[in-house]
Amino acid sequence: SKMKDANSSKASNKTIRVLTYANWNPFEYLKNGKLVGFDVDLIKELSKEAGYKYTIKNASWESMFTQLQQGKADVGISGITITSDRGKTFDFSDPYFVSRQSIVVPQNSTVKSASDLKNSKIAVQTGSTGQEAAKKLFGKDNSKILATQSGVTFQMVMHGQADAAIGDNTNNEKFIENNKGNKLKIVKDDKAFSPEYFGLMFPKGTSYKKSYDKALKKLIADGTYQKIYKKWFGVTPNTKELSKFK
């Protein structure tokens, strides 16, 4: 504990500026006006462990990227998927969450897997990893991949403008759970959709990456991570999946 004290006194004059886009229950959202969620709890524990004070601010998705790029903030945590494209502009921490895409179709649909969607119209959220996955499966220039806002993808399926929507599975489950009358169902296809890994996102060349990576390892080791995960997702995580990231 002596060691810890020294650590925090050394770093206490450093305040980390954290950004998030609080629009994704249960990762981060406003509950009765307060910023809550898995990411919010995690960054709190991670910062404490790394010995930083921190402030967390709600920003829009795009302005979060812009501000990080301009160095106006130090870290973004918002269910951001680690991709090599993003990696050209930003640094990422080690992954802290594994996510998969899934397919949403009408309840009477016969779709069983992603391969059944060839020649179908597919709604995806602009800029999402679902869009990425759809392009990888069905071609980059496929005009049948319809990009739109989140939420509207489900409307498109319900109104027949699209045959299916591809999006983050957590998202899909939450929506269907909360909108039971919409006659939609989820089709999972773990073979088609490779896992995605969420990471903390830093401006390129940051010095904080190292201390947060260390803190994450520590939290996983002492079970804090698992406690937070259970609180928000109701299940215990398979932390082994995290280490499959390369």
Add this chain to the structure above:
Amino acid sequence: MIRVEHLQKKFGNSEVLKDINFKVDENDVVVIIGPSGSGKSTLLRCVAKLENATSGDIFFNDTKMTEEDHKLCELKGKLGMVFQHFNLFPNLTVLQNITLAPILVKKIEKKEAVEDAKYLLDLVGLGEKAGAYPHSLSGGQKQRVAIARSLAMHPQLMLFDEPTSALDPEMVGEVLQVMKKLANEGMTMIIVTHEMGFARQVSNRVLFMDGGHIVEENTPDELFDHPIHQRTQDFLAKVLV
């Protein structure tokens, strides 16, 4: 031709026309005189259906002019009016100002309408202004165009509201000449004017208005030479010096 019965006009609470009764027969030339604010313009505007009377009736060729009259437009075309303030159309040239209504309302061939318009422009001494826009005309020139525009519809009844008030004396003479010619050709006219000499020469009846009433009505010679009412006498005394 036109018959006005018990016409009353109020603006809010002020009664501007009070129980007006008169008749204009075909070929009549009626002149209305009276002091400023006596209601002369308002009366003409009621006859032209630009104002709705508060009560009373107006008959045109024995047809009652009602607000709902579907043929009001058609009626109006038979009834020309020259305004105190010209009201030329600023978006149209002088020639277009004159030919617009004949072409649209009377469905006259454009070529014919232009010819007629040019004849009328020459008549009012503005032959060379056919292509000009109203903004570039002097006051007198505007008024003459307005007269030509009304004449172009060859209406059955012409209403003139001080048509020469913006004209110089030289032009007044020429315009009055035109109006006299119209009168001789049998055009029915109601004229608000202060040109007493002209009134005497051209009209067969003069109405004197004051305070919203027709105070006196007579032939020009009788009214000018032997006015009956004190108010008429006072007015003419000042005017005819």
Add this chain to the structure above:
Amino acid sequence: MIRVEHLQKKFGNSEVLKDINFKVDENDVVVIIGPSGSGKSTLLRCVAKLENATSGDIFFNDTKMTEEDHKLCELKGKLGMVFQHFNLFPNLTVLQNITLAPILVKKIEKKEAVEDAKYLLDLVGLGEKAGAYPHSLSGGQKQRVAIARSLAMHPQLMLFDEPTSALDPEMVGEVLQVMKKLANEGMTMIIVTHEMGFARQVSNRVLFMDGGHIVEENTPDELFDHPIHQRTQDFLAKVLV
């Protein structure tokens, strides 16, 4: 007081004023007559600096009026103008129309300005219309308000562009009376008018314009009784019948 030298005014290619020269001394009353379109209004507008002359100079109290003159506004306040078309301010009541400039430009106390305005309104016979808006006035009433509005600035020089053309003869007499009184009090005036009788009584000089020229300039008696130029003779022959 005012001196015009070699004034020329073109609208595009048409030369409306051609080498105009004249002088108005203090207490002068100059009347300008001439046929429609001869340039009378344009000349007044150049003097009032509402139009910029194409060439030539205008001096006011020996100061050259240039476009860049910072004191142009101040100068303009000393120079009243009554328009052929009234140009009352529709957003203001009659009283406000009259008191606006004295209060804003002359910085006169509001109470004083209102008193003066009421005196002037009575003068033009519109005492009871102080609270009315211009839209509810007859043509003649509007013109009288416009005259009162100009007088309220007690200018050194008054320009009148056919100030009585929209008035009925009764009112013409009264307004001319006011103008006569102003002349007697020593007000310098330039008046475009067709009231030849008035011109003779009130003016000490008459200019006859035609086609953008000052054709003839003389005392009223000389000009009306012994016109020199043929054009003047023709014009007066038609007008003075």
Add this chain to the structure above:
Amino acid sequence: MTSFNFQLIIDYLPYFFKGIIYTIGFSIASIALGTVFGLLIALGKMLPNKFLAAPFKGYVGLFRGTPLLVQILVINFGVVPLVLGKSNSIVAGILALSLNSSAYIAEIFRSGIQAVSEGQGEAAATLGLSPNQTMLHIILPQAVKIILPPLGNEFISLIKDSSLASVISAPEVTYWAQAMNAQYYRVWEPYLTSGLIYLILTLSISSILHSVERRLAVND
């Protein structure tokens, strides 16, 4: 900002060109329809009979009062499928943009028509012109001259608002900018490009309107 990558823009140029065609098409069609509808609604709103005018007033209140995005979604998922049997993002986009802008344009027309002096209508009436003829030949030409600047505002808003059609996947300029942003995770290249395109389009329309204004001002 990390170094600006022009190559990305060049790669995406074909898509932006396609997008420009759609954006211009959306804009022209909606400006034309919106102006016609707007004029009709202005005339309706000025009907002397209060009951007849009421629906037009309601129309203006509703279309100005609710977000265009909602109008686009409702028309795309609700109205168009009802009429055509299926969603069509092009039809829905043009329809929504026209209906929305017509509410604003109606108010602009109303202001211009009311600014034309009453004497004009009276002179036309005494010449026997019908109310329609008076409106067409006398009032409207004078009104249009007055309202050109605010009409320009509205047309410009419309061009920019056409970007909202991207939400129903109409492949116009913003759709491709978003696609480019999504593909490369770059903000500046796509949005500066699309911003420049909109700037050029809006400056073009306002210079067209300015030259019309100048032409009409000649007979002042």
Add this chain to the structure above:
Amino acid sequence: MTSFNFQLIIDYLPYFFKGIIYTIGFSIASIALGTVFGLLIALGKMLPNKFLAAPFKGYVGLFRGTPLLVQILVINFGVVPLVLGKSNSIVAGILALSLNSSAYIAEIFRSGIQAVSEGQGEAAATLGLSPNQTMLHIILPQAVKIILPPLGNEFISLIKDSSLASVISAPEVTYWAQAMNAQYYRVWEPYLTSGLIYLILTLSISSILHSVERRLAVND
């Protein structure tokens, strides 16, 4: 639509009320500032000297030609921190909305000022009023009467555009609607509520303007 859950709305009402305060505050401040700036820019744009008028023309072109969203972001992350030392979403939101709407309002003022007859300015000039006095006492009162309907358009657009301030996390109505949507994964409850709020706000402003219009029309 799945069953509409009023309880969710009731739970969120306190936030919506807070949001309404912000939205109204944004709107009133921006309407006031935008109108003042707009008038100044209109006067600048009408300067007879072309060189002096050019920057005002440029301003209008730029602010009408680029997306409001971009203007908000640039002002929030670029301009405000430069002046205040740090970002402030309230200041930035009001500033961006005012500057943006002033470009549109300038064009509206210009149309109204040009529609007032020249004789008015001439009469005022011969009475010795300075150009400023003429503008203030004679031209503007008449111009404002003419332009009330398109001004209403602009004020309404501004109220709705204030929702874009949610992008810089200004806690106005749309911000809370988005938060509610994110928390519950429900579309209709949050967006119908916010839509209704905007509808009420815009109908209020247009009925205020209509009554001003009626009052001014009396002396016609």
